[in-house]
Amino acid sequence: MNVIDMSGRTPAQKQGLLSQLVVPRPIAMITTLDASGGLNVAPFSYYMPISGEPPMVAVTVGASREATEAPKDTWVNLGLSGEFVINVTTVELAEHIETVAREYPSGVNEADIAGWRTVESHIVKPPSLKDSPAHMECRVRDVIDRGDQRSCYSGVHIVLAEVVCITADDSIMAEPNRIDPTKVRAVGRMGFPWFVTVDEDSLFELDRIRYPDTALAGGG
Secondary structure, eight states, X not given: OOOOOOXXXXXXXXXXXXXXXXXXXXXXXXXXXXXXXXXXXXXXXXXXXXXXXXXXXEEEEESSOSSSSSOOHHHHHHHHHSEEEEEEOBTTTGGGHHHHHSOOOTTOOXXXXXXXXXXXXXXXXXOEETTSSEEEEEEEEEEEEESOTTOXXXXXXXXXXXXXXXXXXXXXXXXXXXXXXXXXXXXXXXSTTOEEEOOGGGOOOOOOOOGGGSGGGTOO
């Protein structure tokens, strides 16, 4: 058994170890608007649902770019409007995940580079990606800052946001108001440079049996 002592390692090495073990991670393909109304698209794999009421999600946004100490465009845009869209990353977007992850100069429209189409959102101003089958329109409710804000592998903004609207394509619906997760064909982030896709061969089903119904509790 290998013992990996975290002390003495660089922030990048520590994050790499976490990213190799906390897998697979869903990818939030986030769309925001800049001050001039220009579109920005960027993937974030440190994100999770928080609660059902209010319907909340958390997304970790790095405090700075890798090449410079300048803030990430997504963070700047969130500070302007507090609105964004999480486009569910599926096989339809897989080819260009790393394309839009590059640190382009501010003002570059990553959707144009990837050839992705947009569609008007229902409540928030940033558009959604038409090439994704599902979108969560969000508004920022709180932010928690952690780490050295000058280091891209340390400083982070943990964005807590409320999902104010969900749109989902008919192709992933099981019935009205219920999504069939087996049809989403999601892409997950593994340790660099690996990703994983969900298909019928990789899925398995488990029944959830309440404790009172188990033999241990004297149930049937």
